Amino acid sequence: MTTQNLLVELFVEELPPKALKKLGDAFATVLADQLKAQGLAPADAQVTAFASPRRLAAQVAGVLARAADKAVSQKLMPVSVGLTADGQPTPALLKRLGALGADASAVAGLKRAPDGKAEALFYDSVAPGAELATGLQKALDEAIAKLPIPKVMSYQLETDCELPGWSSVNFVRPAHGLVALHGSSVVPVKALGLTSGNTTQGHRFEAAVSPVVLKDADSYAATLAKDGAVIASFAERKAEIARQLAAAAAKVGGGCRPIEDDALLDEVTALVERPNVLICEFEPQFLDVPQECLILTMKANQKYFPLLDAQGKLTNRFLVVSNISPADASAVIGGNERVVRPRLADAKFFFDQDRKKTLASRVEGLGKVVYHNKLGTQGERTERVRAIARAIGQQLGGDVLAASADTAAQLAKTDLLTDMVGEFPELQGIMGGYYARHDGLTEDIAFAIEDHYRPRFAGDELPRNTTGVVVALADKLETLMGLFGIGQRPTGDKDPFALRRHALGVIRLVIECRLMLSANTLVNTAFDAFPRGFSDAGTDVLEFMSERLEGYCRESGYSAAEVDAVVGSGRWIGLAVVPQLLAAVRAFAALPEAPALAAANKRIGNILKKSEGEVAATVNASALVEPAEKDLFAAMQATVPAAKARFDAGDYTGSLQALAALRAPVDAFFDGVMVNADDPALKANRLGLLKQLHEAMNRVADLSRLAT
Template identity: 65%
Template sequence: MSTQNLLVEIFVEELPPKALKKLGDAFAAAIADSLKAQGLAAADAVVTPYASPRRLAVQVAGVAAQAADKPVSHKLMPVNVGLDANGKATPALLKRLAALGQDEAMVPNLKRVGEGKGEALFFDSVAKGATLVEGLQKALDESLTKLPIPKVMAYQLHENCEQPGWSTVNFVRPVHGLVALHGAEVVPVSVLGLTAGRATQGHRFEAAVSPVSLKEADSYAAQMENEGAVIASFEERRADIVRQLHEAAAKVGGVKPVEDDALLDEVTGLVERPNVLIGCFGEEFLGVPQECLILTMKANQKYFPLLDTAGKLSNQFLIVSNIHPADPSAVIGGNERVVRPRLADAKFFFDQDRKNTLASRVPKLGNVVYHNKLGTQLARTQRVTKLAGEIARQLNASAELAERAAHLAKADLLTDMVGEFPELQGIMGLYYALHDGEREEVARAIEQHYWPRFAGDALPQDNIGAAAALADKLDTLVGIYGIGLVPTGDKDPFGLRRHALGVLRILAESGLPLDLLQLLQQTRALFPAEMLADSVALDVHGFMLERLKGYLRDKGFAPDEIDAVVSQAPTRIDRVVPRLDAVQAFKQLPEAAALAAANKRIQNILKKAGELPAGGAELALMSEPAEKALFEAMNELAPSVVSSVQNGGYTEALTALAGVRTEVDTFFDQVMVMAEEPQLRNNRLALLKSLGELMNQVADISKLAS
């Protein structure tokens, strides 16, 4: 059956730029998947998505005009229900056949499958393949319901639609055109009150032809660019912007555009034919912290600031325009006039904020509610200050500096700059602290107490910053979790998962010798006794261990390896990865599988035995050579295993266990653990209990058993 490429385009008013890429990919995938499912396109058909501010489109290669017919087997009912004792059709079977367009004459042709009571009647037929018109209509209808639309818009159909008047339709933006071409032929489908044709619109201002009449599906991208002045492909347009940004930066010399994928995607969603221009602002604004200037240019104006090789902001920036005037000076001048008041506002906020110290703002945190069940930001600051000092002492760092940083950490929330740009909290605290004459370690810790802010973000750079960051995150975790606001599904409004991962990363990647459960208990103790449940520290520890599993999976450890370590509910997070490295090394030993299986067997025996003897095994009570040999081998091995674990030699400890493999195997081959004589049985259980504890010093190796 011959095939041709298919193009579908929906022409709309300007789409939300931040959602455009996702919308374009989802539209293309939904159309293609539906056509493939209906047999109109091959499973490996090439799918090309297109998305610009005013269109969503897709090209699917090798689409058939009609799908091939498919054999269909309908299971009707059990034989004893469909046929009576004489083999005649029952009313139930006749009714089922009628629903399929058949009658009693078809009964002899029904197929029997199965035996006995499980024997059933089947009707085999051939389903005619869907036509492209039917299949594409279905694909379009399905695709519009599956689009990840941020917010649906209701609007009335206009006079050029099939159903003019006050009929209301819902879509992300009003739709004004529909194109569906199979090769060069129009596919007569309709959606949102529009019937498909071959005409679409190009660039709002610069199209050479309006409307653009598409010749065929394969000419879409070229015609849109040449006649419509539109780069229809999101990825091609994005790549063109990147190229122009670097070319413009090279013209300026010694600078590069700030790297920001989210901004790049958003700008790609704002323009159909990008044109990068160079603007500049007065050098007097460079006295404002560059984070403020960069943020206002990116967030408010969608500009790309330029940084020199040292990362210092230049007073020039790049504009991604949607038009190509012969003389761009008016566009550049307009953008420079627009950005100046923004930068002036930032300079004003900065100058005003510095008139009051951070320390003078702290008492006013008492007027800011942190949570109605947890008190004010001032009460929270007081808790975090005490905890930061305790953590610093455990790290042999200056408790005084850590407490000072924690005391001032939230004061910048009351500044005008952070009020305008909440993203700058912590960053402005750094600048204002330095202006106030605070120690540099304190100022850095004020900024870094928010770190890491997201996955892969930097960690606090010293123990003062780490103490402040841990204290802040632990207070949030214990407090919010303790009042019952536990994350569920995708909902985590207080970012508890993020805070948990931040604590785990600081402890693990900075190698801090701190006990997590102890830290959680210290945090709980700083809240009023009646405010939180006594079990909250243990509950949060369990919650964090679940986050730890995900963190370790991302680092490449296998599920059984993670389970072997995390199932022991570790509290020293800095030792988790070294233990996992040891487990990985242990798994490579030829004795590993047998020892893991033996350990699992030990745990099952001890679990079934119920209450275990309190003391250790005694050699005098042993009667079998195999148990004596195991006892002696354990006693010989135990000191080196315990010493290795205490000194962090986890690999050496696990490797040493290979030395008892023979004794363990012999013991299970020759010794009956659950002997009838109670004293003998208890002594053997005590031996297994000691063996299990020795084997699981580093990790629960029974989790490695298949």
């Protein structure tokens, strides 16, 4: 059968820019998958997605006009139900055949085959392949139904019936055109009140012709570009914008470069059909405002690309991605410069007004801001964070660190009351740092205020100084303990307070900054900051942190068994040494003795669990009877002290490797010694020997979890 490429396009009003790429990919993927499922396209068919502000389209290669016929074998019923004792068809069988379009003449051709315990009748037939028009209609309906539409619109279409009226349609935006081409032939399908054709619309202002006539499916992108002045491919349009941005920055010179923001680039790509990058500028005096403020207002409000110099400092130039390409762009440039000026003036006004009050003078105002109806105000929360920060600072650096952490914690949230953060919440912390410097506070305090939200997301940088680390820890621990204490633990994929992120932040801060603080100490310190009677959720918080730590370790490249040996066994409480423990377990697992010792460790654990009462880790050497138990005891006397000494010195890898010498005596012990001896004293002594061995082997990690 001959094949041709298929092109389907929905022409609509301007689509939501932040959802465009996802809508385009979903439309193409579902449409192609449905065609493949019906045998109209090969499983490896090349699929090309197109998405512009006013269209969703897909091109599928190698589509058949009619799918191949398929042999179908259908189970009818058990032989005992379908045939009488003398082999004649029963009424039930004839009725079933009739439903399939067959009659009694088909009985002779029925196959018998085992089906479980009984024998069944099977009817073999040939199912005709799907016609493209029918199959595409089904695929198009499915593709539209499964679009990840952020918000559905309802609009009305005038009906074509004799009586005037309207029908309601639900879609992401009103649709005005439908194209369906198989090669050069129009495939008759309908969707959203539209009938397919071979014409579409180009650029609103710069299309060469209207409508744009598509000769065939293969010329779609080229025809739209030539006659419609539209780059239909999202990826090609994005690449063209990036190229023009780089070229414009080079034209400005001085090592300038556009700010890197892939989300902004995606959004702008979804706003234009024919990009044209223009260079604009604003008055240099606005550069007195912190560049984060100016960059944010230009990106968030205007979708502009600020230009940075070679040192990463903001310049007074910015780039605009226009959707039109006039011969004289001065009016477009001037218009954008006029639009941005009031935005920058607002930012300057907010900055100047905010600096008229110190951060310290705003502390009292935090008591009037509700943090949570069950956890009090931001002022009360600040006091809890201060208490936690002082305690952690005292443990890590004594009075000096405790005092600086206390000051930073007291002022950390005060920028929430400033005009700038009120206008741009994304700048919280950042503006606090600027205002702290203006107030004459030390750089240490300013950095701590600015950084106390870090890490804000996976891969984010950590605070730049120890004071910032302490305040960041205190802030996250207070959030975890407080919200867990009032029953706000995340459920499923719902985590409105970002508690998973906070827990992972605590883990990263302790591990990556190598803080000698146990998880128990941190949680208890956080709980102590809350008033008496507050629910103690420490156990739940520790469990929650353990779950996050498992993911953190796996993402660091460790296997599930390695992570389970350290984290699952509770050895993670000393968070700072978790990387060394994992490295030690990995090194041990690579030893030839590891499998046998891990299996023996698991066996010992099971024996000790089944023993009656608590087993004491004591051994009477004179009561040892069998040579194998004497040899094991002697080997332990020679090996365990050295392993413990290395453990105490922080050499966890050396500690585990020292125990590898026990493999032979351990194997010999289990081959030649009956642990559960009839003599109670002998049994207790042997259990004590195993208890000592178990404690020695599991000091670094639970090695039994490495057993396969």
